[in-house]
Each structure stands twice: as structure tokens, then as C-alpha cells.
Amino acid sequence: xxxxxxxxxxxxxxxxxxxxxxxxxxxxxxxxxxxxxxxxxxxxxxxxxxxxxxxxxxxxxxxxxxxxxxxxxxxxxxxxxxxxxxxxxxxxxxxxxxxxxxxxxxxxxxxxxxxxxxxxxxxxxxxxxxxxxxxxxxxxxxxxxxxxxxxxxxxxxxxxxxxxxxxxxxxxxxxxxxxxxxxxxxxxxxxxxxxxxxxxxxxxxxxxxxxxxxxxxxxxxxxxxxxxxxxxxxxxxxxxxxxxxxxxxxxxxxxxxxxxxxxxxxxxxxxxxxxxxxxxxxxxxxxxxxxxxxxxxxxxxxxxxxxxxxxxxxxxxxxxxxxxxxxxxxxxxxxxxxxxxxxxxxxxxxxxxxxxxxxxxxxxxxxxxxxxxxxxxxxxxxxxxxxxxxxxxxxxxxxxxxxxxxxxxxxxxxxxxxxxxxxxxxxxxxxxxxxxxxxxxxxxxxxxxxxxxxxxxxxxxxxxxxxxxxxxxxxxxxxxxxxxxxxxxxxxxxxxxxxxxxxxxxxxxxxxxxxxxxxxxxxxxxxxxxxxxxxxxxxxxxxxxxxxxxxxxxxxxxxxxxxxxxxxxxxxxxxxxxxxxxxxxxxxxxxxxxxxxxxxxxxxxxxxxxxxxxxxxxxxxxxxxxxxxxxxxxxxxxxxxxxxxxxxxxxxxxxxxxxxxxxxxxxxxxxxxxxxxxxxxxxxxxxxxxxxxxxxxxxxxxxxxxxxxxxxxxxxxxxxxxxxxxxxxxxxxxxxxxxxxxxxxxxxxxxxxxxxxxxxxx
Amino acid sequence: xxxxxxxxxxxxxxxxxxxxxxxxxxxxxxxxxxxxxxxxxxxxxxxxxxxxxxxxxxxxxxxxxxxxxxxxxxxxxxxxxxxxxxx
Numbered sequence: 133x134x135x136x137x138x139x140x141x142x143x144x145x146x147x148x149x150x151x152x153x154x155x156x157x158x159x160x161x162x163x164x165x166x167x168x169x170x171x172x173x174x175x176x177x178x179x180x181x182x183x184x185x186x187x188x189x190x191x192x193x194x195x196x197x198x199x200x201x202x203x204x205x206x207x208x209x210x211x212x213x214x215x216x217x218x219x220x221x222x223x224x225x226x227x228x229x230x231x232x233x234x235x236x237x238x239x240x241x242x243x244x245x246x247x248x249x250x251x252x253x254x255x256x257x258x259x260x261x262x263x264x265x266x267x268x269x270x271x272x273x274x275x276x277x278x279x280x281x282x283x284x285x286x287x288x289x290x291x292x293x294x295x296x297x298x299x300x301x302x303x304x305x306x307x308x309x310x311x312x313x314x315x316x317x318x319x320x321x322x323x324x325x326x327x328x329x330x331x332x333x334x335x336x337x338x339x340x341x342x343x344x345x346x347x348x349x350x351x352x353x354x355x356x357x358x359x360x361x362x363x364x365x366x367x368x369x370x371x372x373x374x375x376x377x378x379x380x381x382x383x384x385x386x387x388x389x390x391x392x393x394x395x396x397x398x399x400x401x402x403x404x405x406x407x408x409x410x411x412x413x414x415x416x417x418x419x420x421x422x423x424x425x426x427x428x429x430x431x432x433x434x435x436x437x438x439x440x441x442x443x444x445x446x447x448x449x450x451x452x453x454x455x456x457x458x459x460x461x462x463x464x465x466x467x468x469x470x471x472x473x474x475x476x477x478x479x480x481x482x483x484x485x486x487x488x489x490x491x492x493x494x495x496x497x498x499x500x501x502x503x504x505x506x507x508x509x510x511x512x513x514x515x516x517x518x519x520x521x522x523x524x525x526x527x528x529x530x531x532x533x534x535x536x537x538x539x540x541x542x543x544x545x546x547x548x549x550x551x552x553x554x555x556x557x558x559x560x561x562x563x564x565x566x567x568x569x570x571x572x573x574x575x576x577x578x579x580x581x582x583x584x585x586x587x588x589x590x591x592x593x594x595x596x597x598x599x600x601x602x603x604x605x606x607x608x609x610x611x612x613x614x615x616x617x618x619x620x621x622x623x624x625x626x627x628x629x630x631x632x633x634x635x636x637x638x639x640x641x642x643x644x645x646x647x648x649x650x651x652x653x654x655x656x657x658x659x660x661x662x663x664x665x666x667x668x669x670x671x672x673x674x675x676x677x678x679x680x681x682x683x684x685x686x687x688x689x690x691x692x693x694x695x696x697x698x699x700x701x702x703x704x705x706x707x708x709x710x711x712x713x714x715x716x717x718x719x720x721x722x723x724x725x726x727x728x729x730x731x732x733x734x735x736x737x738x739x740x741x742x743x744x745x746x747x748x749x750x751x752x753x754x755x756x757x758x759x760x761x762x763x764x765x766x767x768x769x770x771x772x773x774x775x776x777x778x779x780x781x782x783x784x785x786x787x788x789x790x791x792x793x794x795x796x797x798x799x800x801x802x803x804x805x806x807x808x809x810x811x812x813x814x815x816x817x818x819x820x821x822x823x824x825x826x827x828x829x830x831x832x833x834x835x836x837x838x839x840x841x842x843x844x845x846x847x848x849x850x851x852x853x854x855x856x857x858x859x860x861x862x863x864x865x866x867x868x869x870x871x872x873x874x875x876x877x878x879x880x881x882x883x884x885x886x887x888x889x890x891x892x893x894x
Numbered sequence: 895x896x897x898x899x900x901x902x903x904x905x906x907x908x909x910x911x912x913x914x915x916x917x918x919x920x921x922x923x924x925x926x927x928x929x930x931x932x933x934x935x936x937x938x939x940x941x942x943x944x945x946x947x948x949x950x951x952x953x954x955x956x957x958x959x960x961x962x963x964x965x966x967x968x969x970x971x972x973x974x975x976x977x978x979x980x981x
């Protein structure tokens with residue numbers, strides 16, 4: 133059976149709910165602007181008197197800063213201001229939130245502009261504002277810095293070794309609020325224990341153990357970081373930027389610059405990808421300080437090289453996975469030891485990795501140890517289910533080895549041990565309704581899996597999990613007199629979310645989604661809204677839209693009851709865009725008819741909601757089936773078929789869910805087969821361009837087939853589960869398993885490029 | 895009484911127990927009640943009157959945004975987990 137012989141991009145639903153708008157595939161509201169180039173991104177921003185900023189970056193991976201002399205730069209004609217770390221105000225504030233983690237203000241400030249040490253090649257040292265970008269670049273070259281170069285540590289193994297060069301002389305290892313007092317490059321040790329690990333391994337008939345290594349990779353968003361700041365004479369700071377969280381930018385700027393949040397307004401521009409990498413601030417504070425000094429707006433746009441070397445890639449890691457099983461494949465014990473690179477400052481996603489590493493399985497006895505390790509690389513940042521792909525690369529390969537050794541089908545092995553509602557996770561909580569079993573069954577029953585792998589090709593499968601988050605969202609709805617609505621919200625639109633949020637409001641009000649005009653607005657115009665990330669946007673901001681629409685509905689019913697019909701509101705219902713009386717069938721009006729009467733019946737109607745859902749977030753499982761061939765002469769891997777199966781709860785807009793699944797799969801494929809920060813011994817990234825940091829394009833891959841398994845999340849009005857992240861978790865292991873099947877060699881290091889495949893064969 | 899699961903790295907503080915049944919109507923009260931019997935427990939989880947920023951609290955598997963203020967129903971399970979978000 134070929135890929136053309138069956139229905140692709142299926143939606144498998146177990147729900148009886150029928151919706152008018154939710155589940156359909158309308159054209160996105162921002163589509164025309166995006167495909168015609170009219171959409172405005174941060175680099176498009178212009179203003180009268182605009183200055184251009186450039187940043188001086190360290191050529192060394194690890195060095196003390198002895199002195200910085202900016203005098204020659206300041207004298208260059210066309211240069212208007214220069215800033216360094218001393219221009220940041222001092223603050224007593226200790227801990228700040230950066231949208232996806234907490235860190236100290238000192239570290240956040242130092243990462244944006246180094247003060248006493250540079251900790252990675254590319255670390256920002258100074259900023260220049262000039263009348264044009266060329267003069268700014270020239271000026272940056274005139275800044276003189278005296279360094280005392282120190283040896284770098286570039287992997288967790290190097291950083292954790294006895295006597296390793298220390299990045300921070302006072303960094304001690306913390307264990308859940310306890311300072312161990314041990315000075316090293318290990319910032320934190322976390323641990324989860326379930327049952328009795330020793331007893332579990334004693335009960336095992338077979339024990340499988342492997343060590344794995346992954347490299348630093350970048351999120352690869354096509355649009356580099358950018359920001360324009362205008363610090364006005366009234367003391368208000370306005371910032372236009374590319375960000376996943378306008379309120380994160382606002383709060384970070386307030387903390388870093390020592391000003392109240394009421395003085396900061398952030399206007400999020402359209403965003404060309406983020407994947408977690410555009411949650412923290414990088415250029416915005418520098419642009420703000422330059423604007424303060426010059427009185428002019430200042431724009432800074434990172435180059436691609438700056439983006440690789442000066443933003444936040446996701447960590448490399450070293451993992452050891454050990455699993456014990458009985459003769460029939462039941463897992464009796466599982467152990468994970470994971471060390472993750474945090475980059476220059478603490479905060480790797482090892483905590484998340486620890487929560488996901490065995491999440492797909494019901495295991496009675498388990499031990500997980502995780503270590504957050506600083507190294508001389510850029511401070512790592514979230515990348516789509518951060519930590520979980522690394523963990524799954526290990527676990528899913530060991531599961532594959534078990535299946536092969538015991539002669540059990542790999543999907544059946546996973547089903548035998550599958551986590552389900554009521555399974556207690558290794559980190560403690562009990563799963564509520566989840567879709568792991570349904571995803572595995574959909575994989576098993578899919579035509580791809582039911583068809584044998586082509587000759588001379590290997591097939592691999594894997595499953596992965598991400599738990600998703602909720603956090604704060606707000607939404608306002610104003611009813612227009614023509615029966616359309618304006619919907620404003622604060623979630624930067626990365627994957628079509630403004631339309632899926634509009635669809636949820638349209639469903640409640642019973643109006644076409646084309647009658648909703650959604651806008652993503654600035655921090656002055658909408659209530660606090662957390663990041664577009666963590667697979668939360670369609671869930672949480674959608675919930676805010678749902679509640680705002682319910683608020684509108686309630687007001688409409690009250691208006692019709694009190695003013696128009698003069699009957700009890702309890703006798704009125706509003707469904708499918710029609711307002712009717714339950715007691716008099718003659719009384720009915722459409723939403724549009726009501727809207728046209730608003731001015732004469734009491735004025736406009738607006739609805740509002742701010743939410744921070746406390747329950748029902750719901751994690752998502754995703755599985756892959758991949759067929760590939762490996763050229764025995766060159767080691768080149770060609771993927772011939774790739775299927776992605778994911779539990780989406782309820783797909784509000786199936787196109788966007790499929791897009792997330794395909795996008796995550798492609799990123800996972802690139803990560804598995806080719807992407808890495810190719811580091812030289814002195815800590816230089818040798819491949820900091822998109823020519824040499826090779827990400828897959830549409831020319832490299834077959835069509836990614838998707839199956840959306842709808843196991844509705846009981847914790848959301850429409851059953852939504854976040855879907856943006858779980859799909860990057862399984863591809864790394866699925867591909868490794870397919871390469872193993874194709875070549876007979878188990879690949880324990882990533883990337884699994886031609887060179888490493890050929891080396892594994894020799 | 896709620897059941898508070900003790901993270902493995904803190905079990906040495908509570909005589910090796912992996913869980914404790916504790917009285918308390920909210921997280922603050924639970925922690926303080928445990929701290930009365932096992933001094934030092936509170937300091938591991940609470941800083942400046944709030945749950946430490948790198949720790950999340952889950953009630954019956956759901957992460958609460960309310961921290962110490964979160965009400966705790968009878969018979970519920972309480973877990974202290976690494977705080978994480980996503981990308």
C-alpha cells in the first residue's frame with residue numbers, strides 16, 4: 133500500500149460533541165498579510181529619527197574582563213551613544229521570572245551584557261547606537277577590551293570533572309532548597325524515586341543499559357531577534373519587538389532598568405518563529421538604554437551569527453538509561469541519570485526531562501537523577517518540550533533494544549507497559565485522562581505500520597510525552613453594530629492561534645468565525661497574558677475567549693430580557709447565533725439583528741475575561757513511525773515515510789494541529805540527523821550560519837502524514853490539549869531505531885549524520 | 895487529612911517517610927504543620943513568604959497557580975515538583 137492509497141491527515145475522534153465552528157478549517161485571519169508580505173515584523177519597524185544599534189560580542193568562550201575602553205567608538209562621527217554593563221542600574225531584587233524560569237537579576241543582566249566575565253563566545257559586552265547600521269558596526273570594532281582568557285568547559289562531562297575550570301566561583305549545588313555548599317559547575321541536583329529500585333532490578337530477567345550523548349542545537353527560527361526601543365521624555369519606554377511574551381519583555385525590562393512596569397509598554401510585532409527561544413530578552417534592554425541616552429528610537433536586529441552565538445540554544449546532554457524487564461517484557465525497574473548543559477548560567481530543562489523520561493510507562497520501581505550543569509556556551513533556552521526529546525532519545529532506544537532481544541513487537545511492548553488514567557508517574561502525581569494507549573493503538577493500526585518496511589530500509593517507532601502548562605490569559609470582546617465582533621488578546625501568534633482563539637469565541641456566540649476580527653495587542657491594551665509557549669495558547673487564551681464570549685452572551689440575554697422583550701432572562705436561550713424565547717416561539721432574533729439595535733437599547737456590549745486555569749491542563753502523547761534507508765557507501769540517511777500520531781484533546785483547527793505535528797516532526801528530524809553546534813576546542817561555534825548549520829527543508833523530506841487522536845481533555849470547555857510541543861519528542865529516537873534496523877548499529881550519540889553512521893560501522 | 899508526598903531529597907528531614915498525612919486547609923498550613931514536627935522542612939520549600947520559584951505544587955496531579963494560598967481538599971494528594979514551563 134502506498135501513501136496514496138489511504139486517507140491522509142486523519143482525525144480520530146472519540147467524542148460525541150458536534151460543533152459548528154470548532155473542528156473546521158477556516159482560512160486564517162492573518163493569512164493574506166503573511167503571504168503577501170504586508171505583515172509587519174520587528175525588522176520592518178521604522179520611526180522618525182531612528183538610530184541603529186549593534187552589539188560587541190566576546191571572541192572568547194571564557195575570560196575575565198580586565199577593562200573596556202569605548203572612547204574611540206564614542207568619537208566616531210555618526211555614533212550617538214555607547215553602553216556597557218555599568219549603564220544598568222543596581223538593584224536589590226534577587227529573583228526574577230523570565231517567562232519560563234526564575235533566575236537572579238544579576239545573571240539575567242549579565243547575560244544581556246557581561247560585567248566581570250565573559251562566559252561564552254558571543255557574550256554581549258557593549259552596545260552602540262549610530263545613524264546607520266554600518267557606522268554602528270564600525271564603532272563596535274573600535275571598542276577595546278582587555279581580557280584574561282581562561283580555559284572553557286564545553287560538555288557536562290568536562291564541567292563535572294574534578295578540578296574543572298569554574299564559570300562562577302560562588303556557584304554551589306542546590307538540592308530542593310538545600311544549599312549543599314559544594315562549589316562546582318553543578319547548579320542543581322534533582323531526584324525522583326518510586327518504589328524500590330534495587331528490588332525492581334533483582335526481579336528483572338533482563339537488564340538493558342546504555343549511555344547517550346546529545347549536542348547543543350538551536351531552535352532555528354527563521355526571524356532573528358530584534359527590538360526597537362523609544363524611551364520618551366515622559367519616562368515611558370515603548371518597545372516593538374519579536375517575542376513570545378510581551379508581558380515577559382515588559383516585566384524583564386522593568387526589573388533590569390529599575391522602572392515600574394507602568395512605565396513600560398511592549399508592542400509585539402508579528403513573529404517569525406520562536407519555539408521557546410524568543411521568551412527571554414536579549415537586545416531590548418540594550419536598545420532601551422541606548423534610547424535613554426540618545427532620546428531617539430533605537431533598533432537592534434541580530435544577525436544570524438549573533439542569533440546562533442548570542443541567544444539561547446537548547447542543551448547538549450549526557451544520559452544513562454537502565455531498564456529491567458521480565459521475560460514477557462513487563463518493566464520491573466527503570467533508572468535514569470541525566471546531566472544537561474545550562475550554558476553560562478543555571479537553568480537547563482533537566483527538571484522537565486526528569487518528569488518526561490519514563491512518563492509513557494507504568495513502572496513500579498524507578499529512580500531518576502538530574503543535574504543542571506553550567507558550561508561555556510550561550511545560556512540555554514527552551515526549545516519545544518525542552519529536555520523531553522533528549523530523555524526520549526535514551527528511553528525509547530532502550531525500549532527498542534528490549535523489544536528486539538525479547539522478540540516482541542515494539543508497539544506491543546509499549547502497550548504492555550503503557551501509562552493510563554490512574555498510573556502514578558515516577559515524579560509522583562497520578563495521571564488523569566490521557567491518550568497514550570490510544571496513540572499507540574492508532575500507530576499500530578495505521579496503514580504505515582500495517583505495511584512491511586520497504587526492502588533495504590529500516591523502520592523505527594517511538595513515543596513521547598509533554599505535560600503542557602496553563603498560566604494567565606486575558607481576552608476582550610466588543611460587539612459591533614453589524615453583528616461582527618472585535619476580539620483582542622495578548623498571545624503572540626506563532627502557529628495560527630489568533631484564529632483558533634477566534635473560533636472558540638465564535639462557537640460560543642454561534643456566529644461565523646469570519647465575523648470575528650482578532651487582534652494581538654500590546655501590554656497597555658489587554659490584561660496580563662503569559663507567554664505563547666508551553667503549548668498553552670489555544671488552551672488558556674482560548675478559555676479566556678470562551679469566557680469573554682460567555683460574558684457577552686449573558687449581557688445580550690439580559691438586554692433582550694429587560695429592554696427588548698420584557699421577559700424573564702431565564703426564559704431566553706441563545707444558541708447557534710439565534711436568540712429565542714423558551715415560552716413564546718414568536719420571539720426570536722439573530723445575533724446580527726440584536727447587534728443592530730444595541731445603540732437604541734442601552735449601548736454597546738463588551739465582554740471580558742482573565743483566566744489562570746487551575747485544573748485540567750492535560751498532557752499530550754505523540755508517536756512516530758519512520759522508514760528510512762542508509763546509503764552503505766556514504767552513510768547518508770533518506771527518510772522515505774514518516775507518520776506522526778498525536779493526542780490533541782480536541783483539534784480546534786485541524787490544519788494548525790497538523791501544522792504543529794509536521795513542524796515538530798521536521799525539527800526533530802533535523803535534530804536527529806544533522807543539527808549541532810560544531811564546537812572547536814576554544815569554544816567557538818564553527819558553523820554559525822544556515823549554510824553550515826543545516827536544517828531540513830521541504831526538499832529533504834517526504835510528506836509528513838499525521839493522525840490526530842482526539843481524547844478530549846475533560847478540563848477544558850472544548851476538550852483542548854496543548855499540541856505544540858509533544859511532537860518534537862519522539863522523532864530523535866524513532867529515527868535512531870530505524871537506523872539501527874537498517875544498519876544493525878545502535879546510534880547513541882547525536883546527530884546521527886553520515887560521518888557518525890559510517891564511523892559506527894567501522 | 896491530605897497526603898503530602900515528600901520529595902526523595904527531603905525524606906531525610908522527615909525520618910525517611912516518603913509521605914505524611916497532614917491536617918491543613920491550605921498549602922501554607924500543611925507546610926507549617928509538617929515543619930512543627932520536622933523543623934527545617936519549611937525553609938526548603940518557602941522563601942520570602944512564597945513557594946520557592948523553582949518549585950511547583952500539585953494537588954491531585956494539577957499544578958496550582960496559587961502556591962501557599964491553594965486550598966487543599968480532604969484526602970487530596972500534594973506533590974512538590976520542579977517548576978517548568980515549556981517552549
